[in-house]
Amino acid sequence: MTETVKVYSRPKTLIDRPWHFCPGCHHGIAHRLCAEVIEEMGLQENTVGVGSVGCGVFSYEYFNFDGIGPSHGRAPAVATGVKRVLPDRLVFTYQGDGDLAAIGTTEMVHAAVRGEKITIVFINNTLYGMTGGQLAPTTLMGQVTTTSPYGREAKQAGYPMRVCEMISTLEGAAYVARVALFNPAQVAKAKKSIRRAFETQMQGIGFSMVEILSACPTNWGMAPLEACKHVENNLTSVYPLGEFKVPEGVK
Amino acid sequence: MKNSELLLMKGNEAIGEAAVRGGCRYFFGYPITPQSEVLEYLARRLPEVGGAYVQAESEVSAINMVFGAAAAGARVMTASSSPGISLMQEGISYIASAQLPAVIVNIMRGSPGLGGIQPSQADYFQSTKGGGHGDYRLLVLAPSTVQEMIDHTILAFELAEKYCTPVVVFADGMMGQMMEPVVLPEVEPVPSEKPWATTGMRGRGPNIIHTLHLPPDELEQHCHNLFAKYHQIEANEKRSLAYYTEDAEILVVAYGIVSRVARAAVEQAREAGIKAGLFRPITLWPFPDEALVNVAQKARKVLVVEVSMGQMVEDVRLSINGRLPVEFYGRIGQVPTPGEIFNKISQIIAEVA
Numbered sequence: 001m002t003e004t005v006k007v008y009s010r011p012k013t014l015i016d017r018p019w020h021f022c023p024g025c026h027h028g029i030a031h032r033l034c035a036e037v038i039e040e041m042g043l044q045e046n047t048v049g050v051g052s053v054g055c056g057v058f059s060y061e062y063f064n065f066d067g068i069g070p071s072h073g074r075a076p077a078v079a080t081g082v083k084r085v086l087p088d089r090l091v092f093t094y095q096g097d098g099d100l101a102a103i104g105t106t107e108m109v110h111a112a113v114r115g116e117k118i119t120i121v122f123i124n125n126t127l128y129g130m131t132g133g134q135l136a137p138t139t140l141m142g143q144v145t146t147t148s149p150y151g152r153e154a155k156q157a158g159y160p161m162r163v164c165e166m167i168s169t170l171e172g173a174a175y176v177a178r179v180a181l182f183n184p185a186q187v188a189k190a191k192k193s194i195r196r197a198f199e200t201q202m203q204g205i206g207f208s209m210v211e212i213l214s215a216c217p218t219n220w221g222m223a224p225l226e227a228c229k230h231v232e233n234n235l236t237s238v239y240p241l242g243e244f245k246v247p248e249g250v251k
Numbered sequence: 252m253k254n255s256e257l258l259l260m261k262g263n264e265a266i267g268e269a270a271v272r273g274g275c276r277y278f279f280g281y282p283i284t285p286q287s288e289v290l291e292y293l294a295r296r297l298p299e300v301g302g303a304y305v306q307a308e309s310e311v312s313a314i315n316m317v318f319g320a321a322a323a324g325a326r327v328m329t330a331s332s333s334p335g336i337s338l339m340q341e342g343i344s345y346i347a348s349a350q351l352p353a354v355i356v357n358i359m360r361g362s363p364g365l366g367g368i369q370p371s372q373a374d375y376f377q378s379t380k381g382g383g384h385g386d387y388r389l390l391v392l393a394p395s396t397v398q399e400m401i402d403h404t405i406l407a408f409e410l411a412e413k414y415c416t417p418v419v420v421f422a423d424g425m426m427g428q429m430m431e432p433v434v435l436p437e438v439e440p441v442p443s444e445k446p447w448a449t450t451g452m453r454g455r456g457p458n459i460i461h462t463l464h465l466p467p468d469e470l471e472q473h474c475h476n477l478f479a480k481y482h483q484i485e486a487n488e489k490r491s492l493a494y495y496t497e498d499a500e501i502l503v504v505a506y507g508i509v510s511r512v513a514r515a516a517v518e519q520a521r522e523a524g525i526k527a528g529l530f531r532p533i534t535l536w537p538f539p540d541e542a543l544v545n546v547a548q549k550a551r552k553v554l555v556v557e558v559s560m561g562q563m564v565e566d567v568r569l570s571i572n573g574r575l576p577v578e579f580y581g582r583i584g585q586v587p588t589p590g591e592i593f594n595k596i597s598q599i600i601a602e603v604a
Contacts, residue, residue, distance in 0.1 A: 046451040048323070051461075060459045066449040068322050069461025071345050074315035077307070081319020081327070082449065084303045085277060089451045107315070110308035 024224025073104025115172030499528025
């Protein structure tokens with residue numbers, strides 16, 4: 001007789017519903033990692049997730065905890081309002097690179113400046129996914145998008161924006177890390193970073209951010225595995241992986 | 252309700268204290284003349300009562316912090332002045348759509364553009380016709396004294412929670428800056444149940460607050476739901492006052508600071524034997540149209556006075572519906588004197604005599 005043991009199951013912090021994401025997109029993994037960490041930390045009943053506008057707009061349709069759908073780019077301000085009222089809850093935003101690094105730059109930077117005890121999970125796929133693959137501040141040099149049809153050129157659209165490096169200079173930012181999801185080892189590291197970010201918040205240490213380099217096979221015009229290779233070979237050289245700031249309390 | 256002794260208070264500070272007494276514990280704002288004293292007062296006062304003051308990096312952020320605090324179930328307020336209120340319009344549209352209670356104070360200054368820092372009433376269209384995108388309405392209260400700034404701020408929180416909607420306290424730079432004797436009421440705010448608030452599940456299923464309705468049917472139904480509520484507000488909350496209108500042949504219509512000046516002008520006209528009266532809307536939306544029509548029964552002409560190029564005059568004309576001529580007198584950057592309005596009344600009465 002062989003006994004069947006269940007070793008892998010859906011976290012109860014994720015609603016049982018098929019993703020709307022394209023095949024090979026990393027958003028599903030990123031959602032799941034947040035959900036797993038919240039479950040493991042026992043915070044399902046004490047979490048308020050703040051979504052964004054972009055491919056992450058439906059996060060509240062998947063997460064099985066309280067959620068808010070804010071306007072484009074304003075999630076860190078909305079999260080600030082929630083956290084000031086409910087300082088003992090886990091409050092995190094889930095934002096793409098258009099939402100966070102373009103229209104929401106102000107809100108993101110000043111949440112860090114204030115040392116707001118929130119966490120930003122930042123999905124960087126180097127373009128605007130939801131609207132069909134337009135140029136973002138994070139687009140790589142030479143990258144062809146629907147609004148950089150000749151490839152990104154410095155004289156026309158400047159240079160890639162390195163959010164973690166910029167945020168790390170701020171005293172209010174306590175935990176800052178950049179991770180990726182292009183292979184299982186990276187996924188495990190990403191989960192550890194999300195855990196550290198949430199712990200930084202729950203210990204009241206300060207602002208935390210995890211940037212996740214993510215594949216967008218549809219808008220990159222690549223097969224899913226090719227898109228993973230693109231993250232590994234081409235994104236990580238512009239956006240180096242690693243922990244930029246780690247507070248004593250979560251080491 | 253227990254009241255304080257008579258105190259001398261500046262309008263902006265009075266609003267701050269009224270908010271605290273009305274149960275507001277969270278304020279998010281950005282400095283702008285002529286409303287900065289609201290921030291300064293609450294930055295000092297809120298920590299004393301266990302609340303929080305956050306100085307936002309912009310009015311855009313401030314209104315979104317208000318969104319978050321309201322979603323978390325708090326009694327929350329922001330205050331600004333015209334250009335700052337413009338920056339908040341996006342957030343106000345979202346707060347209205349999400350049906351969150353919040354109070355927004357506008358201490359108006361001259362516009363458009365950077366304009367000036369003198370009093371103005373030129374944001375009437377913005378607040379009453381929908382300054383942000385989409386089908387929504389704001390409840391707008393127009394105080395005319397520092398005492399009313401206090402009373403209307405407390406009322407604004409009650410109405411915001413009663414209808415789960417943003418409420419605007421609509422005043423101007425003169426009222427924000429002037430000092431008047433006031434009585435501070437001892438309010439015992441009744442905490443309202445907010446089972447919809449995103450506070451962490453704590454034994455229930457997930458609460459979700461959002462404004463995205465992609466299926467057309469769902470969006471249409473959402474707008475119908477909003478407007479069912481707005482119709483209820485129209486039925487219940489129209490407020491106005493009338494002075495000397497029983498036999499008035501010339502009816503002056505003015506709100507806020509101008510209504511006080513107009514009242515003095517009407518009294519001067521009465522002393523001169525002119526049958527003048529004053530109608531003062533207190534809610535600008537919903538506009539007290541039936542009450543206006545009722546007091547205009549014997550009037551031969553209507554005169555609207557505003558500190559703008561003429562905005563409320565359109566609602567007066569809609570209410571009067573062509574039955575009477577409606578004239579307009581406006582100043583920019585300054586409140587007209589009683590003498591100016593009296594002269595205008597005399598001129599009009601000479602025309603209709």
